[in-house]
Amino acid sequence: MQKELWKGNEAIAEAAIRAGCRAYFGYPITPQNEIPEYMSKRMPESGGVFVQAESELAAINMVYGAAAAGARAMTSSSSPGISLMQEGISYLVGSDLPAVIVNMMRGGPGLGTIQPGQADYYQATRSPGHGDGHMPVLAPSGIQEAVDLMWDAFEMADKYLTPVMVVADGMIGQMMEPIVWNRTEPLPEADKPWAANGRDGEGQTHFVSSLRLQSSENEQFVHTLKEKYEEITKNEVRYEAVGCKNADILIAAFGTTARIASTAIRKLEKEGIRAGLFRPITLWPFPYEALKELALQESVKAVLTVEMSLGQMHEDVRLSVLDKKPTPFYGRTGGMVPEPKDIAEKVREVIKEAGK
Amino acid sequence: MTQIIYQRSKGLKDVETHYCPGCHHGIIHKLIAEVLVEMDLLDTAVGVSPVGCSVLAGNYLDCDFVEAAHGRAPAVATGIKRVLPNHLVFTYQGDGDLASIGAGEIVHATARGEHFTTIFINNAIYGMTGGQMAPTTLLGQKTTTSQSGRDPLLHGRPVRMAEMLSTLDGMAYCERVTAANMPELNKAKRAIKKAFTLQMQGIGHTFVEVLSACPTNWGMSPADASAWVKSTMSQVYPLGVKKDITAEEKP
Amino acid sequence: MKPEVIFNLNRCKGCGLCVSVCPRKILKLDTSVTNIKGYHPSVISDQSQCIACGSCARVCPDSVITVLKHEEDT
Known part of the structure; x- marks a missing residue:
């Protein structure tokens, strides 16, 4: 085409x-x-x-x-x-x-x-x-x-x-x-x-x-x-899960932020960190079940939410994971866009924290 | 042989209205119903009801209706008429709806010359919410939010929508009428018919303001309220044609 | 010519607008009757005085009134 x-x-x-x-x-x-x-x-x-x-x-x-x-x-x-x-x-x-x-x-x-x-x-x-x-x-x-x-x-x-x-x-x-x-x-x-x-054929209004x-x-x-x-x-319910199987960490992000997270994920891959991207396509209805299932994998140490806000979808992510795994948050807001290196840094920090 | 001088219009559904005794909404509904029947438009017309006492107009007039948010009827009617250009579309709005919260919508629908008709019911008060001051309340008139009478220094002055909107080039025909007595009632019906006729010719916005009585919230008998419309209200809101581009075209 | 004014009694809200517009002053609210809605309905006191102008019916907000004119057989 x-x-x-x-x-x-x-x-x-x-x-x-x-x-x-x-x-x-x-x-x-x-x-x-x-x-x-x-x-x-x-x-x-x-x-x-x-x-x-x-x-x-x-x-x-x-x-x-x-x-x-x-x-x-x-x-x-x-x-x-x-x-x-x-x-x-x-x-x-x-x-x-x-x-x-x-x-x-x-x-x-x-x-x-x-x-x-x-x-x-x-x-x-x-x-x-x-x-x-x-x-x-x-x-x-x-x-x-x-x-x-x-x-x-x-x-x-x-x-x-x-x-x-x-x-x-x-x-x-x-x-x-x-x-x-x-x-x-x-x-x-x-x-x-x-x-x-x-009016219809029967004169009904x-x-x-x-x-x-x-x-x-x-x-x-x-x-x-x-x-x-x-x-x-x-x-x-629609979502995309990329590299989430047996991942060390999941990044939950949508829209523009998900694109930026993908770049961070490629960067982390070279360092041996397997970060999966969980990207809701329908924000409502939210893919609670799918995220929960992936988050509960043994390999997954945490689910990091990345948003351009103070953390709004974060609430839905937490509702999915229900404290069974750490659910840290990284966001920029007010019109600021997160950079891949900042997301990558946050992931390293979360992994380090989880390893303790 | 029996001649029918007057019988209930077939443009009305066979139901009772919720309007108070002597309320002019019932009379104006009838006039619209009669015009729709005479113009054979009941099957295709779409009305837009406001928020206020006439929110249920679609239960009474026997044509299709869409209920709009408070003041937004001109925007809703714009959406309807633009996608159904061959249908008669009219709004039915009170003074709180049109002259207050929906002032922006009616100005711009008129400015665009939207090809629907506005039936504007001006009874100088908020009826449904219990008699509060409207933009159209007369100076000195007592309402539940102007209990010593409308004071121009505190509350501003009455808004003359028909005159104001007639300054806009999109307005094709604008007349202020009332159903407060028999000769005026006949004129009111003629105005509605003319507005609908001109609408179907697609020459611009058509607007009929109807000075109406709200006996309940005015605290008057229906007959006194009707008389007050003619004696007092029409002094502030003069009756008559405010604009008619079809008349202006003639030498 | 024989006019006839018919009231849908139980739909009348007793507002009296018909009474106020009747040129022959032959309508009144019947205080001896209370209709199903709790109002004193409008009635015609003298049918023979009616000129079948239809004003009462035209002004009635509740479309309670029908006005007929029967042509008498000649």
Whole structure:
């Protein structure tokens, strides 16, 4: 297959269109501006809709409207903008609507920096907005994977009627890599008998709403969400484990950090340290069982979590390992990116500590 | 032979509303329902309900509905109309929803000339939450959060959304009406029909502000409340066409 | 021409807007009756005075009223 050189943000936009997304609503924010820019040109060309919204608040609510009307819709933003979208994401969850949200995370809190960050992990994986809810969160570590995951994101959104978030950062968004278009066919149009796009043949109306005034009815609805989440957890957990078999130490890292950890791992290999990379691809649902199994191998002395945060995924890693092995943490935050040598040094330190 | 002078509109579902006695929401719902029937749009129209008393509008009007977050109806309607350009799309928003928390969304939807219709219910108060001050509350008007009356120094002054939005080039047709008496009610229906008709011609944003009574939170009888809309509210919010680009085109 | 005003009695919320708009002043809230919702419903006191203008029905927020006009056989 022909390799093509693509910039991350543009590749993600193109992949969304090729996967069958027909409506994009967004607002400029660095480091994801190439997505709305690209969409503004390509979406109309492909028969879709592009609107530059007046805010992220409006953008996510446009997505909500388009999704409620039955269209395959998405938006993209970066951390501060995603904070503004929490309201709309909660409404998507509460109304069982499919949509895809791309978050090119940057260093926070507040306005923070535009440099890469992973400190939106809690926000993405714990609860989208207010209320009991979850959404699948996909974390590519390169442009090829980001492109491939766009199909999966829309597929999951349609299958489970849920918002799906794709998280990366300015590193992945701004760099260029060769990719191949593994998938070229748009996803089939999903049957959406619930869509508010006109009464059905029997004259029945559709009312897309997250309002359930009776608490008992609302509780029942939240329980249907729970069933949905159990189904997603059963079917959709994704991760990559490289060199984890009989490793001395596991490094748990996702996205950009996982790439950097790989470089550190190659460095350590030359020194005779076998470090395995455990890379969650779905941050929610988190691959607890897979990590637990690998961590419990006799050879594994510790599971080191590396993140661009103060340690958020670290919590999930600890929930997997449950104190059966040491679970140290190494992170840079606020827009700082860890270097391979720093990770390697931390690994040496952990191994030394474990050898005592 | 029997002639039907008036019967319940087929554009309404056969259910009772939760609205208080004498609330104008029921009247305005009817007018929309009648227009949808007359224009044969019940099968394809999509309404957007707000947060507020009319959050359940989709249970009453017999067409599709989407419930929006507080104030976001213009953004939600934008999303719907852009993907369903041939459908009639309208929002139904109260004054807290549209003039306060959703002020940004309505300004930009209008500025973009979005091809949906806004039905803006201005009753100068927050109804559902129990009678708090709205941006549209009149000076001196007592509410649960302006208990000595709205004071311009403390609370600012009433916001005239129809006039404000008419300054935007994306606004094609904007009229303020009321259903407070029979002649005005007939005008209100004509305004809604005109807005829907112009929407389907795709000439820009169409907006009908309806001055309405909230007898419960105003502490008035329904008849007195309706009279107050005409005698007092319409002094601050003058009735009439604020903008009509189809009229301006004529010499 | 014989007008007929029909009330869906149990849907009436007794708001009295119909009473206030009737040009013939022939509608009233019947305080001797309490409907299923607990309101005194609107009634017509003198059908023969009705001119079938339909104002009461048009203004009713709850679509309680139907107004008919029966043509008398000649």
